[in-house]
Amino acid sequence: MSYVPHTPIERAEMCEAVGVSEMEELFDDVPDAVRFPDLNLPQATTELELAVEVGRLAANNTPVEKGATFLGAGTYNHFIPSTVDSVLRRGEFFTAYTPYQPELSQGMLQAMFEYQSMVCQLTDMEVSNASHYDGSTALAEAVLLALDVTKGRDKVVFSPYVHPQYRAVVRTYLRGTDAALVGCDEGRSEMDQLASALDDRTAALVIQSPNFLGHFEEVEGLAEAVHEVGGLLIVVADPISLGLFRSPGSYGADVVVADGQPLGVPPSFGGPHLGIFATRRSYVRRLPGRLVGETLDRSGRRGYVLTLSTREQHIRRARATSNICTNSGLTALAAAVYLATMGKAGLRRAAELCYQRSHYAAKRIGALEGFEVNPHAPDQPFFKEFVVQLPAPVEHVNRVLLEEHGILGGYDLGQDYAHLGQHMLVAVTEMNTRADIDRLVDALEVLRPGANG
Amino acid sequence: MSYVPHTPIERAEMCEAVGVSEMEELFDDVPDAVRFPDLNLPQATTELELAVEVGRLAANNTPVEKGATFLGAGTYNHFIPSTVDSVLRRGEFFTAYTPYQPELSQGMLQAMFEYQSMVCQLTDMEVSNASHYDGSTALAEAVLLALDVTKGRDKVVFSPYVHPQYRAVVRTYLRGTDAALVGCDEGRSEMDQLASALDDRTAALVIQSPNFLGHFEEVEGLAEAVHEVGGLLIVVADPISLGLFRSPGSYGADVVVADGQPLGVPPSFGGPHLGIFATRRSYVRRLPGRLVGETLDRSGRRGYVLTLSTREQHIRRARATSNICTNSGLTALAAAVYLATMGKAGLRRAAELCYQRSHYAAKRIGALEGFEVNPHAPDQPFFKEFVVQLPAPVEHVNRVLLEEHGILGGYDLGQDYAHLGQHMLVAVTEMNTRADIDRLVDALEVLRPGANG
Amino acid sequence: MSEPTLYELSVAGRRGGLELPRADVPETELPRELIRPDNGLPELSQLDVVRHFQRLSQKNFGVDSGFYPLGSCTMKYNPRVNEEIARLPAFAHSHPLQHPSTVQGNLALIHELQEWIREIGGFAGVSLQPAAGAHGELAGLLMMRAYHEARGESGRDQVLIPDTAHGTNPASATMAGLSVLEIPSDDRGNIDLEALRAACDETTLGLMLTNPNTLGLFEERIEEVVGLVHGCGGLVYGDGANMNALAGVARPGDLGIDVMHFNLHKTFATPHGGGGPGSGAVGASEALVDYLPGPIVEVVEESERGHRVFALGSPQASIGRMCTFLGNFGMFVRAHSYIRMHGSQGLRSNSMHAVLNANYLRVQLRDTFAVPFDRMSMHEFVCQGTVEGSDAKATDVAKRLMDHGFHPPTVYFPLIVPEALMIEPTETEPKPVLDAFIAAMRDIADEAVRDVETLRNAPQATPVSRLDEGKAARELVLCDRATSAS
Amino acid sequence: MSEPTLYELSVAGRRGGLELPRADVPETELPRELIRPDNGLPELSQLDVVRHFQRLSQKNFGVDSGFYPLGSCTMKYNPRVNEEIARLPAFAHSHPLQHPSTVQGNLALIHELQEWIREIGGFAGVSLQPAAGAHGELAGLLMMRAYHEARGESGRDQVLIPDTAHGTNPASATMAGLSVLEIPSDDRGNIDLEALRAACDETTLGLMLTNPNTLGLFEERIEEVVGLVHGCGGLVYGDGANMNALAGVARPGDLGIDVMHFNLHKTFATPHGGGGPGSGAVGASEALVDYLPGPIVEVVEESERGHRVFALGSPQASIGRMCTFLGNFGMFVRAHSYIRMHGSQGLRSNSMHAVLNANYLRVQLRDTFAVPFDRMSMHEFVCQGTVEGSDAKATDVAKRLMDHGFHPPTVYFPLIVPEALMIEPTETEPKPVLDAFIAAMRDIADEAVRDVETLRNAPQATPVSRLDEGKAARELVLCDRATSAS
Ligand SMILES: Cc1ncc(COP(=O)(O)O)c(C=O)c1O
Numbered sequence A, B: 001m002s003y004v005p006h007t008p009i010e011r012a013e014m015c016e017a018v019g020v021s022e023m024e025e026l027f028d029d030v031p032d033a034v035r036f037p038d039l040n041l042p043q044a045t046t047e048l049e050l051a052v053e054v055g056r057l058a059a060n061n062t063p064v065e066k067g068a069t070f071l072g073a074g075t076y077n078h079f080i081p082s083t084v085d086s087v088l089r090r091g092e093f094f095t096a097y098t099p100y101q102p103e104l105s106q107g108m109l110q111a112m113f114e115y116q117s118m119v120c121q122l123t124d125m126e127v128s129n130a131s132h133y134d135g136s137t138a139l140a141e142a143v144l145l146a147l148d149v150t151k152g153r154d155k156v157v158f159s160p161y162v163h164p165q166y167r168a169v170v171r172t173y174l175r176g177t178d179a180a181l182v183g184c185d186e187g188r189s190e191m192d193q194l195a196s197a198l199d200d201r202t203a204a205l206v207i208q209s210p211n212f213l214g215h216f217e218e219v220e221g222l223a224e225a226v227h228e229v230g231g232l233l234i235v236v237a238d239p240i241s242l243g244l245f246r247s248p249g250s251y252g253a254d255v256v257v258a259d260g261q262p263l264g265v266p267p268s269f270g271g272p273h274l275g276i277f278a279t280r281r282s283y284v285r286r287l288p289g290r291l292v293g294e295t296l297d298r299s300g301r302r303g304y305v306l307t308l309s310t311r312e313q314h315i316r317r318a319r320a321t322s323n324i325c326t327n328s329g330l331t332a333l334a335a336a337v338y339l340a341t342m343g344k345a346g347l348r349r350a351a352e353l354c355y356q357r358s359h360y361a362a363k364r365i366g367a368l369e370g371f372e373v374n375p376h377a378p379d380q381p382f383f384k385e386f387v388v389q390l391p392a393p394v395e396h397v398n399r400v401l402l403e404e405h406g407i408l409g410g411y412d413l414g415q416d417y418a419h420l421g422q423h424m425l426v427a428v429t430e431m432n433t434r435a436d437i438d439r440l441v442d443a444l445e446v447l448r449p450g451a452n453g
Numbered sequence C, D: 001m002s003e004p005t006l007y008e009l010s011v012a013g014r015r016g017g018l019e020l021p022r023a024d025v026p027e028t029e030l031p032r033e034l035i036r037p038d039n040g041l042p043e044l045s046q047l048d049v050v051r052h053f054q055r056l057s058q059k060n061f062g063v064d065s066g067f068y069p070l071g072s073c074t075m076k077y078n079p080r081v082n083e084e085i086a087r088l089p090a091f092a093h094s095h096p097l098q099h100p101s102t103v104q105g106n107l108a109l110i111h112e113l114q115e116w117i118r119e120i121g122g123f124a125g126v127s128l129q130p131a132a133g134a135h136g137e138l139a140g141l142l143m144m145r146a147y148h149e150a151r152g153e154s155g156r157d158q159v160l161i162p163d164t165a166h167g168t169n170p171a172s173a174t175m176a177g178l179s180v181l182e183i184p185s186d187d188r189g190n191i192d193l194e195a196l197r198a199a200c201d202e203t204t205l206g207l208m209l210t211n212p213n214t215l216g217l218f219e220e221r222i223e224e225v226v227g228l229v230h231g232c233g234g235l236v237y238g239d240g241a242n243m244n245a246l247a248g249v250a251r252p253g254d255l256g257i258d259v260m261h262f263n264l265h266k267t268f269a270t271p272h273g274g275g276g277p278g279s280g281a282v283g284a285s286e287a288l289v290d291y292l293p294g295p296i297v298e299v300v301e302e303s304e305r306g307h308r309v310f311a312l313g314s315p316q317a318s319i320g321r322m323c324t325f326l327g328n329f330g331m332f333v334r335a336h337s338y339i340r341m342h343g344s345q346g347l348r349s350n351s352m353h354a355v356l357n358a359n360y361l362r363v364q365l366r367d368t369f370a371v372p373f374d375r376m377s378m379h380e381f382v383c384q385g386t387v388e389g390s391d392a393k394a395t396d397v398a399k400r401l402m403d404h405g406f407h408p409p410t411v412y413f414p415l416i417v418p419e420a421l422m423i424e425p426t427e428t429e430p431k432p433v434l435d436a437f438i439a440a441m442r443d444i445a446d447e448a449v450r451d452v453e454t455l456r457n458a459p460q461a462t463p464v465s466r467l468d469e470g471k472a473a474r475e476l477v478l479c480d481r482a483t484s485a486s
């Protein structure tokens, strides 16, 4: 299939106008030796055949019902209202470039302005950018921001319960700096231990709450502690939790980042997601990424533009706050439509359902012989994820769940935390009904030690 | 789920303005005894739960791959370019009413004008309406048109190989007239026999070509014969065939009808489809349904309006040409996008593939022992469907094909034609590859008499 | 900017449209004499096509574009979730002639919908065959005819139709081979009972009743109306186009209606599609249930655990098929979802809010635009689109509304109200939208007196200004002239 | 009409948005101290939301809206079929942490795409991790850094960047902790070879080369350029944003590029989304392949019949992860489909026609708008947006194009061309569109002389006229003031 529209006559006319007799001559500058390679690619195909072929590829994934999914760990199975995709499919949005020409881009610009406004409300921060790539890269840039505004410092204190892959990405980004991560490798540090690691070389303290194990962190006094040493508090948040639970802004966060996938974006095997990045107004000139601001046109009509581009690579080049250019416009639009559709009551309700159903699941699983829920922190409040100590290896349990019950079990924490072998991180959202949870519990029960499983 | 937006305060304000204290009072005119029944309907549910529940219902249908579908008989498995649905999902189109207010409906009006233009080209007729319900109702209205323009006649000669369900619908419509169908019940009449049934009571001769058994009818002289007795020639066409094969207009048809489903509309278990209705300009004032015409606005800009409404029920009431009001706007739009995307070469190619692949299938099946292809008319050319005489009952063969091979077999002709017991109507389109056909042949081979099947 | 037509955009030899697979089978010779030289279609690239239809869409106004108070059309929000569900491949790609055992999901859905509509209407049975309201009318009238014929009363060939009725009613009567007797309305907007009484006799096939009628008024003496018709041996057909006032509020069957169509594309929010496809289910009382068009879905087996097996069946004395297959299944899926989400309370709440919205507009507008039958309305009401001190017409008011961003109401219908504006807000419009509409209407009324030329030249904010309908009808350009160029 | 914001549309207590299920489990008490009083979101009905975003969309211009010759952005047709395929539930609803055995379809697709991009680029390996071009640059520079460090050459911290380079290049260098040395261009628009020679030394990490460069010109002495850098021990980074000129025409790896990003959202037609998400695959030569970011997909088993089993693996000396999971899989699906449909010939044909279109525009426009480096261009070219006899600026020309229905070219970039207009038509535009654009440009040039005010006041046909960017930057209204009202 080719989407090239030229007729042979048009092509000939154009070649003539350009002064070549064959299109090949357009490429005389390309060294002969390498010109026009025969690429070893499969023979071109048509849309009809493609759909069949790729459909077969897709069929090699094991299908799982949404209600039977209990895997989270950074990508979640939340409800996506049908309004979202109906907006995303509009060609005016999805086939546009970054809104460099505001007069032709008021739709996207206003939507991004609204996105920024809602993110600021949810996080209780003063400014939000118009999106970043994903949660981990937003976090990495938050750390770079902290290193920059605390110039000269080289230490970033991390909770070990920040998403392990976020920490990995931060490590990659820190290859370009002299700074190091501290605190997160022990694998067991509590908040007060982290606080004791703070000193005058500390650029930032980074926590996640609810943390990777699902728990709300004890945040009292944290902001004060890090501010006292002149560092920043960076918080990784779950955007759904912000519908009901206190915001990072309310306890003194300086930068809030999150992965926005739960806000109307399908898991899509890990991407594209959406990086949320919000901070204090005082750091606005240090913010990475696009920023939409309100203004007026020549007849006094309200309008929106990309603003403070002096921070950005295309103006400031080597001295830009970040290299980011293409960001996540369309998934940010998804989040805006999602938040508008859910609204105040809807997001609150989604968070409530996550809380209620995950607690029901935790109680039922905790009551099973041989299973222990949140053994490391039985009293810490949690949101939608919790830890289950299993009587068997996680991989085995997951295999049985999937093959015998069609259930997608939780995340194997032993991959990241040596002390959490045979511990599974279970996610329960508004998509899992009581019946779904009961089916999970019944399936697990058979796996208890000594059962016929 | 309720889509009612009212806040309690708004409701109260509005009730007050209207002068009621409760909404119930708005219904004082309704007799007490029947007011506010408690309907025995399932408890309201949410979008989230609905999607799960209906998803389970859908899962009770046996899935069949498109390539493994050989069932046609009036609804076909043709390729639908992705442009079609992307246009149909646009709210400006699908949430609009019939374009009564042309200044706000130029989009739909122009699209319908284009639809009419393309239908006229394909059929070689002079006018097309803006759609009818489906093929059979379009045919029924064509018969009414013929009865009307030949006032006083009461006989409609039908080929027995017009789609049986179209004939059934025509019968229903003729309950409102004194006319009768002739010729179609014998089940075997050839064209010359039909011609001999024509007389001065004949309002129309109705044929289908390719006919219900897939064959092109021998149309030479037919139009002349029916015109000679003062009747009309009505032709039921396959719109895909018109990409390559001669049009009804070219052999003298007075009215051409078709089901437009092959033009970008999914089978959807039989509806919504699209009725195509085209005729001569001399019958335009007798045409049923909407008609879009070109005109100018006050500043001389081109625009489109519904025209000749004096034919229609909302103006002429009891003397209207038809009662049709809501028609098939959105599926006609689908057809317009489909035809525009396929274009001249694409539709021709689709028709060619249908022809080539169905002939390949016919040859291979005909070579199987115990199977005979088109036994009644081995030399008649066919388009994409053909008849196979089976060594076993059709229902049995179809059960084996589906259960053992995932193949959806053809239509059981014995249901409609007594002389075609154990005959299956097989449809092959551009969606069935050679490999798909070979799989069908292999599966059939096992069913041959004496095989291990 | 005026958008070129597909044929104007077409360029001979244009590529980039749609390629289809190469032949993978040995070639069979084509029957040369049957081949056409040219099929007359345009030639465009996919990008041409996508751009063209995007631009056209932007010249079209739907419920999604703004307030659309088109009376008698129930332009309510079409839930997006229904669009997703109707597109599930298991539904959209199932074939109507598959063996019933392979489409039990479809059949179960159809059966549920039949049952739910039966319950909502208070009927003995329902057929989902008809493709639209008018199609349902024809089916209903043919059923009534068959009923009388079966009782040896073939002489009944007169249909009584109120002067407020929609044009499809008399047109359907004619198609059913019946004659029409128009019944006037009284000064409260009801059927004139005396006229009805006088009309009812042994030639009466029945009455076609729209309730609430097209004035948006509930028939105050509905029991007497129905009693008169039944009394003379006639039947009552219900035009259910206005069911959005009554779903969950009153069951037409309980009011004595014998047969009625439902417009799923109105009451149950299947999208209008720019003029269809819709769906016009018919419900019938005990007397008529055997005449319903078929096939319909029946339960043929039910296990103890409630598992049901469905099949197609035909009512015993069915008038036959109304369409090729089972009706507009894609619309059934949407209506099924809609009813499933709402339940009894939800449907009633819809009706109540639809009626509240209409009455709110009525009381806010009646001092500006006269409401001839000014009593509590149902889901819509009719006012006159004229203003004292101005000779602006209803049309002018309607066109001027476009400049305010609103779709106009239905105009010049019903016929008994001169310069009628028929206003149906539906329940999904919030008060701020209604208030903005009220303000615009008042504005326009002022303007009609102050500056009638602006009204006469309206609309100006639309892609085209007023179009010359006379020219269109005179010249009858019904196909693109550019086709000949291709 | 100006569209209210979501917060302006919000009404306290508004219903009809989205309802969620009732609790079906015994209630657990909420931790009161963690609960917020209000989450600050607006309150709207679904119809409000749908209308709002429809109206906003109509104020946005995409490739689907019309010609979009934005240089360096490759605004080509985004095939609709790819949108369908990427939404297949099996893809869209798969979880990145599922066991590999349950997502073999995804892994196979990723592996194929890795292989195809490797082949198109002429590299030893590919990682699809980066989320965009700039992200790929950062990955590539970190790989180059790691490579030198592994060889004990940590002193190499200088990146040579031509003055035509995109802003992301120097910005990425800074993020990678490197310093930038700018290299001037010569009078044919190539890298100044003498300046390059002078810059290459033992501190050279490498060169970032965009080829064709942002003038749309193929680097005429590419072999010498690469030779100089390699000669001093440096590496060559390729900025692949302009690969739409070269896919199927020349493989960057064959030209000596060591590491390069591909913008799948340019060359391989994944939609730009109004600013992403994109995807920035990096390809690496033998020397750098072990440093690629991971995980990437590997074949861990292959049966004799060709059946393969896939798993995730990490290159041996990987710089680590660039994003949380595997990259923007949804974009992989689209790019995979795109390449699969085109094959080797199709990609080359795309490049050829893209280059033909650009040169056609160049020769038609150069007499009106000066082309400073006027030689055969690749897929884009740069002219000056000024006209003799007028003091209109490039900006004025750009804004005026909007009134003609076109999106403007990229303006004021590259920096070395004053008043630059960078024009990239792409291969999916047919000649009639190019001709209309040429006519509009000539028209505007005339108008610039005749009536410069009209240019300065352009655009007028857009929802807003020129916006005050200064005011926006001064006042920094970055959140809706109406939020406080909610
Ligand atoms: C009162 C009334 N009856 C019947 C109809 C016909 O319904 P349909 O358009 O579905 O055929 C309409 C349609 O507007 C109507 O308003």
Ligand SMILES: Cc1ncc(COP(=O)(O)O)c(C=O)c1O
Residues within 6 Å of the ligand: A324, A325, A326, D072, D073, D132, D133, D134, D135, D166, D168, D169, D210, D214, D239, D241, D242, D263, D278, D280
């Ligand atoms: C030449 C060049 N390099 C790099 C980039 C950055 O790519 P991305 O926006 O995908 O990060 C761009 C984007 O416009 C570009 O044009």
